[in-house]
Amino acid sequence: MQIHPSDLGLIARVTNLGKRYGTGPGAVAALDDVSLGLRRGEFTAIMGPSGSGKSTLMHIMAGLDSPTSGRVWLGDTDITDLPDGELTVLRRRRIGFVFQSFNLVPTLDVRANVLLPFELDGRRPSKDEQAWIDELLDTLGLAARVKHRPHELSGGQQQRVAIARALATRPDLVFADEPTGNLDSRTGREVLGLLATASSRTGQSIAMVTHDPVAASHADRILFLADGRIVRDTSRSTPEEISSYMLAMEAAA
Numbered sequence: 001m002q003i004h005p006s007d008l009g010l011i012a013r014v015t016n017l018g019k020r021y022g023t024g025p026g027a028v029a030a031l032d033d034v035s036l037g038l039r040r041g042e043f044t045a046i047m048g049p050s051g052s053g054k055s056t057l058m059h060i061m062a063g064l065d066s067p068t069s070g071r072v073w074l075g076d077t078d079i080t081d082l083p084d085g086e087l088t089v090l091r092r093r094r095i096g097f098v099f100q101s102f103n104l105v106p107t108l109d110v111r112a113n114v115l116l117p118f119e120l121d122g123r124r125p126s127k128d129e130q131a132w133i134d135e136l137l138d139t140l141g142l143a144a145r146v147k148h149r150p151h152e153l154s155g156g157q158q159q160r161v162a163i164a165r166a167l168a169t170r171p172d173l174v175f176a177d178e179p180t181g182n183l184d185s186r187t188g189r190e191v192l193g194l195l196a197t198a199s200s201r202t203g204q205s206i207a208m209v210t211h212d213p214v215a216a217s218h219a220d221r222i223l224f225l226a227d228g229r230i231v232r233d234t235s236r237s238t239p240e241e242i243s244s245y246m247l248a249m250e251a252a253a
């Protein structure tokens with residue numbers, strides 16, 4: 001009998017993943033034999049030095065980029081060779097993104113930006129979803145800004161709109177690239193609390209790339225990458241433990 005990743009509670013999985021850029025002597029191995037499963041409802045931080053492969057891993061797991069070798073699963077669907085059209089639909093329904101460059105639509109106000117994933121899926125939010133969106137906007141301090149357009153907001157506010165949009169449809173899996181990078185520490189803490197709530201309360205899996213040990217200390221699990229490989233996979237840790245491991249990694253490099 002074949003075991004599907006979903007039977008194991010895995011929301012996403014990659015096996016023996018490799019990614020090379022370029023050919024010949026100048027080629028770069030961005031990922032080298034990475035195998036990893038993300039569990040349902042788990043909040044994972046992905047850390048590692050610049051150039052260690054964090055973004056590449058996140059993009060491949062999200063079906064935004066394809067690997068040179070290995071396989072990629074989303075739930076029990078093998079997405080490695082899925083045609084673009086099917087991949088787009090799957091991504092839209094099951095994955096949320098928070099990018100560093102917020103990707104907000106400049107001509108739409110805050111509410112319309114947050115509702116965009118529903119619009120793209122050709123449906124309206126249910127009553128329950130609408131209540132969740134209102135809660136998101138409230139928690140993120142955006143309730144009084146719903147009629148503003150992105151250029152009328154600060155960088156931190158735009159970041160929060162991107163977070164509300166990523167969580168609005170309650171996708172199975174949310175990828176966040178430095179989601180607290182532009183925020184003051186209080187708002188940053190609130191955003192991390194919200195991500196933790198999304199995973200514990202609604203069972204969403206969150207994968208967050210961060211360089212910040214304090215941000216990573218909110219996660220259930222911390223993965224460290226170095227030179228395209230996972231070099232450490234730990235459960236929840238304190239900022240001090242994370243910092244000392246990062247220092248040890250730098251010293252060894």
Ligand SMILES: Nc1ncnc2c1ncn2[C@@H]1O[C@H](COP(=O)(O)OP(=O)(O)OP(=O)(O)O)[C@@H](O)[C@H]1O
Pocket residue numbers: 021022028029030048049050051052053054055056057
């Ligand atoms: N499109 C590309 N073409 C060539 N090389 C690339 C490309 N994208 C990434 N790389 C290389 O792959 C390696 C991994 O890059 P990646 O962006 O995944 O690292 P990262 O850990 O996310 O870094 P950072 O923390 O600086 O964002 C790096 O050596 C990078 O230069």
